[in-house]
Amino acid sequence: MEKLETTAWSMAMYRVSMWLKSPKPYLMVIGFGFVLSFWYLSVEIFKLPRFESMPGLTEVWTEYWSKDPYYGLSVYTPEYYKHIGISLRRIAYAFLLATVLGVPLGLFLGWSKKFREYIFPLFEIFRPIPILAWVPLAIIMFSGSETPVIFLTFLASFFATTLNTMLGVDSIDEEYTRAAYCLGASDWQTFRQVIIPGSMPYIFTGLQISIGVAWFSLVAGEMVSGQYGLGYVINTAYTMVTYPTIIIGMITLGVIGYITSAMVRMVGDYMMQWRVRELALGAN
Amino acid sequence: MSAMMNEKGALADKGAIRIEDVVKIYDPDGAAVIAVDHCNLDVPAGEICMIVGPSGCGKTTLLNAIAGFHDITSGAIYLDDELLCGPGKPKAEPGSDRVVVFQNGALFPWKTNLENVAFGPLMKGEMSKADIYDKARKMMADAGLDGTENNYPGEISSGLRRRVEIVRALMNEPKVLLFDEPYRALDSLTKSVMHEALLEIYYKNKVTIFFITHDLEEAIFLGHRLVIMTSRPCKPKKIVEVDIPHPRDYSVLTSPRFKEIMAETKGLVIEEAKKAFEAGEKEG
Amino acid sequence: MNLEKLKSKLNSRATLRAITAIVIFLILWEFGSRSEQILGFRLPWIGLVPAPSGVFAAWAGLLGDTSYWGSWYLSAKRVFTGFFVAMLLGIPFGLYMAVNRTFNDIAFPTFEILRPIPPLAWVPASIIFWPTAEMSIAFVTFLGAFYTIVINVLGGAKSIDTRFFQAAESMGASQWDIFRRVVLPATLPSIVVGSAVGMGITWEVVVAAEMISGGGGSGGAGGGLGFFIWNSYLGGSYEQIVVGMLSIGIAGYLSSEGLRKLGGYFTPWLKTR
Numbered sequence: 152m153e154k155l156e157t158t159a160w161s162m163a164m165y166r167v168s169m170w171l172k173s174p175k176p177y178l179m180v181i182g183f184g185f186v187l188s189f190w191y192l193s194v195e196i197f198k199l200p201r202f203e204s205m206p207g208l209t210e211v212w213t214e215y216w217s218k219d220p221y222y223g224l225s226v227y228t229p230e231y232y233k234h235i236g237i238s239l240r241r242i243a244y245a246f247l248l249a250t251v252l253g254v255p256l257g258l259f260l261g262w263s264k265k266f267r268e269y270i271f272p273l274f275e276i277f278r279p280i281p282i283l284a285w286v287p288l289a290i291i292m293f294s295g296s297e298t299p300v301i302f303l304t305f306l307a308s309f310f311a312t313t314l315n316t317m318l319g320v321d322s323i324d325e326e327y328t329r330a331a332y333c334l335g336a337s338d339w340q341t342f343r344q345v346i347i348p349g350s351m352p353y354i355f356t357g358l359q360i361s362i363g364v365a366w367f368s369l370v371a372g373e374m375v376s377g378q379y380g381l382g383y384v385i386n387t388a389y390t391m392v393t394y395p396t397i398i399i400g401m402i403t404l405g406v407i408g409y410i411t412s413a414m415v416r417m418v419g420d421y422m423m424q425w426r427v428r429e430l431a432l433g434a435n
Numbered sequence: 436m437s438a439m440m441n442e443k444g445a446l447a448d449k450g451a452i453r454i455e456d457v458v459k460i461y462d463p464d465g466a467a468v469i470a471v472d473h474c475n476l477d478v479p480a481g482e483i484c485m486i487v488g489p490s491g492c493g494k495t496t497l498l499n500a501i502a503g504f505h506d507i508t509s510g511a512i513y514l515d516d517e518l519l520c521g522p523g524k525p526k527a528e529p530g531s532d533r534v535v536v537f538q539n540g541a542l543f544p545w546k547t548n549l550e551n552v553a554f555g556p557l558m559k560g561e562m563s564k565a566d567i568y569d570k571a572r573k574m575m576a577d578a579g580l581d582g583t584e585n586n587y588p589g590e591i592s593s594g595l596r597r598r599v600e601i602v603r604a605l606m607n608e609p610k611v612l613l614f615d616e617p618y619r620a621l622d623s624l625t626k627s628v629m630h631e632a633l634l635e636i637y638y639k640n641k642v643t644i645f646f647i648t649h650d651l652e653e654a655i656f657l658g659h660r661l662v663i664m665t666s667r668p669c670k671p672k673k674i675v676e677v678d679i680p681h682p683r684d685y686s687v688l689t690s691p692r693f694k695e696i697m698a699e700t701k702g703l704v705i706e707e708a709k710k711a712f713e714a715g716e717k718e719g
Numbered sequence: 720m721n722l723e724k725l726k727s728k729l730n731s732r733a734t735l736r737a738i739t740a741i742v743i744f745l746i747l748w749e750f751g752s753r754s755e756q757i758l759g760f761r762l763p764w765i766g767l768v769p770a771p772s773g774v775f776a777a778w779a780g781l782l783g784d785t786s787y788w789g790s791w792y793l794s795a796k797r798v799f800t801g802f803f804v805a806m807l808l809g810i811p812f813g814l815y816m817a818v819n820r821t822f823n824d825i826a827f828p829t830f831e832i833l834r835p836i837p838p839l840a841w842v843p844a845s846i847i848f849w850p851t852a853e854m855s856i857a858f859v860t861f862l863g864a865f866y867t868i869v870i871n872v873l874g875g876a877k878s879i880d881t882r883f884f885q886a887a888e889s890m891g892a893s894q895w896d897i898f899r900r901v902v903l904p905a906t907l908p909s910i911v912v913g914s915a916v917g918m919g920i921t922w923e924v925v926v927a928a929e930m931i932s933g934g935g936g937s938g939g940a941g942g943g944l945g946f947f948i949w950n951s952y953l954g955g956s957y958e959q960i961v962v963g964m965l966s967i968g969i970a971g972y973l974s975s976e977g978l979r980k981l982g983g984y985f986t987p988w989l990k991t992r
Contacts (some may be wrong), residue, residue: 156901178824186829201848265736272737273744279975280968283927284945287960292764327830329504330541332529334555334607344554367837371927374839382840389843400497401840408835425545426585 162427187408206395215397222393224384224400235407238369238380241297243305243410245366253361254354260313261320263344270423274313282368286375300372300380307368308361315357319350352426355419359412366408381407447481447629449515450571450610450643452501454478457510459496470496472668473510480515480610483637483644485654487704487712488664497669498613502535503644514610531555534604535613540596540622542588544625548599549575549584555607571606578602578636595626598632603641614646618653627685630656638682653680653706655696656687663703666711746854765957769957781793790963791970793942797853797925798974801860801916809865810910814902830869836975838863838924856928863924867917868910875909876902908989911982915975922971944970 289299373382388396459471470493511521519527751765763805845855951959
C-alpha cells in the first residue's frame, strides 16, 4: 500500500513554480502596466478633461515615499501607521465580536428548525437595512465617537457571518448526519462531530465576505463620524483639498483589506487541512 | 477462518429481519405516493439478502425504514423479534445495530480514515480510546487498508473509501449491515474487486446483509438469496435461493449454475424495469 | 391552487412562530424605549431609541406625504441606474474573462487588486472627477454592484461542465453559437444570484452616498431615503429615522425579490429541481 504524502506546503510550492513558468505573471504585469500608464498619461501627459484635476501617478508616488510629505502622509510619517492601526483595531473588535456571536447563532439556526422558525424572520427584517442607515440611531444610542463606528462595522459583519454559517449547515449532505446517528452518535455529538466541521467551508467563505463588508462599513462609518482611521483620512484629504492623500488612503485600504482577507483564508486553510488536500489532488 | 455456509441452519444467531405487511405512503394528504404496498419479507440471521429492483421502486424506502430514517404508514418491522417500528411507533430509532453504507459514501471528509473507523465506539464511549484505536487499526489492516489510516477520505480512491466505510460500520459489531447501492458509482472492474473484498469481510464477520442493487450479476454473485421487487409500489415479486456454495470467488461468474439463475431471473427483472421506465421513474 | 397554498402557508405553525417572535420583540422594544417612564431610570442604549408606537404613528403620518414617496423614487432611481450600468458592463466583462484565457490573465489581477477598496472610498475621487454630484453617486453605486456581478458571472461561467461544450461542438456549433446557446444560458443562474446580492450592495452604497453628500455638506444631490434619514436626525425627529431605516429595508428587500423572480422567469429549467 503506497503512502500518500502530500502536504499543503509542497502542493503550494509546486503550484507557485508552475505559475511562474506560465505566461500568467507576465500578463498580470501587462494588466497593471496598462492601468497605471493610462492613469499617468491621462492625468499628467495628455491632461484629458476631468482627468487633469485628479492627482497624478507621479505626484502620488513621490508624496508616498517622501520623507517630508507635502500633505502630511507618507510611508515615513508615524501618523500613517497610526491611522492604519486604528482602523485595524476597530476591524479586529468588530469582526471578532461578530464571529463569536454570529457563528454559534448561525449554527443553531441551521440545526434547529424550531429556533429558525422563530428567529430567522426577525433576522431577515433587519438584514436588508443598509448599515449606514443605522448611523443616526447608533449615534443616538452610543455615547462617544468610537463605539458607533465599531457597532456599525460589527453589524455588517454579524449579518454576513450568521447567514453564511446557517447556509453552511444547510449545505451538509443529509447522509452525513444519518451516518452519525447510525453509528450511535447522540444529537449533541452529531452537532459537534458533523455539523460544525461540515459547515466550516461555508463558515470561512462567510468570514471572508464578512471581513470585506466590515471594511466597507468601517470606511463609511469613519467617513461620516469619527476621528482617525483610513476612512477619516480619505474624507479629510478631500475636504482639505489634499488630493494625493486620497489616493494613498485608497491604495492602503486596498492592500490592507486584501491582506486581512487573505489572513482569514489562511486560517481557514489551516483548520481545514482535509479540504486543502482534497482540492490539491483535484476531484477524483 | 472462512466458514462453510450451511443453507439449512442459521448462519448467525442474531440479525434476523422480519418485514410484516409494511405500507409506506409519502405525503398522504397531498400527492399520496405509495412507495411500499403491503410488503412482506423475511431475512434470516446472517444471510446476505440481495434486493433487486428498478429505480424508484421503493426499495430504498424499505432500507430507510429499517435504519430509522423514515417512518412507515402501517405494518411492522422486527429485528430478532424486537419491534423496530410498527403500530404506535412509526419510526425506528437509528442505531449501531443496523448500520448503513451509503450510496455516495458518507465517510466524514474532515476526519482521517482512522478517526472515521473509530467513530462509532468513540461516540458510545464504552471502551477506552487507546483500545478503540487499536481495534480500528487491526480491523483496517485485516481489510487491507493499512497505510491509509492517517489519510483523509478525499485522498484515497473511491474503492478504498468504500472499504473504509464498511470497516467503520463493522467496528460497532452490528447485527445488520444495510447497503444502499454502494457500488453503483464504481466501474465494473473495481466492482468485481469490491465484491470479493466484501465477501472476505463477510466471512470474517458474520452479519446479516441487506443489500440493495439493480445489478443482477452483483446480486447473484454475492447473495444467499435474491428478492426481485416489482416496480413502484414495491413488493417481492419472486424470491430465488442462490444455492451456489460459499466461499465464492470470481470463477463463480462463469459457472453453469450462475448462468442458470441469471436466465431464471433476468426476464423478471427486465419486465419490472420496463414498467418503471414507462412510468417515468426517477432515480431515488 | 395558489391561493390555497398561500392560505395554508399563512396559517402554518412556522408563520405563527415568526409572528410570535416579532411581537415579543416589539413588546420588548416598546418597554425598553419607555424604560424611563416605566422603571424610573433609563436603560442603556435601548432607552434612547424611539418607541415602536411612535415610529408607526410617524409612519402613518408620512404615508400621505409626497416628499416621503419622492425620496423613495429618488433612491430607487439611483439604485436602478447604477445597477443597470453595472450589469451592462459587468456581464460582458465577466463572460469575456471566463471565455478568453489571455484576457483573464491580464485583467483579473488588476480587478482583484482594486476590489478590496470599498466603493465609498472612491467617493471623494469620484466627486473630483465627475462634473455633477449625481454622476459621482452613480459611479460609486456602479462600482459596488459591478464587483459582485463580475465575480458571480466568472464563477458561474467557469463552472460550466466541459461536456456541454463538447456536446455542442460535436453537433456542429460555431464559437458564437456556443457562446449564445451554452455559455450564456448556463451562466444565467449565477448572473441572477450575483444580481440579487449586487442589488443589496447597491442599496447600501446609495444610502451611504446620500448620507455622506447630504450630511457632509458638499451639497448638490438632495433627496433620497438616505438623505431623509440624515435630515430627520439633524432635525431631531427620531421616529422618522427609524421609519427611514425600515423603508429602505423594505425597498431593498422588494428589489432583491423582484430580481429573483425576474431571474426565475429567465431560468425556468431551475424550477424542476
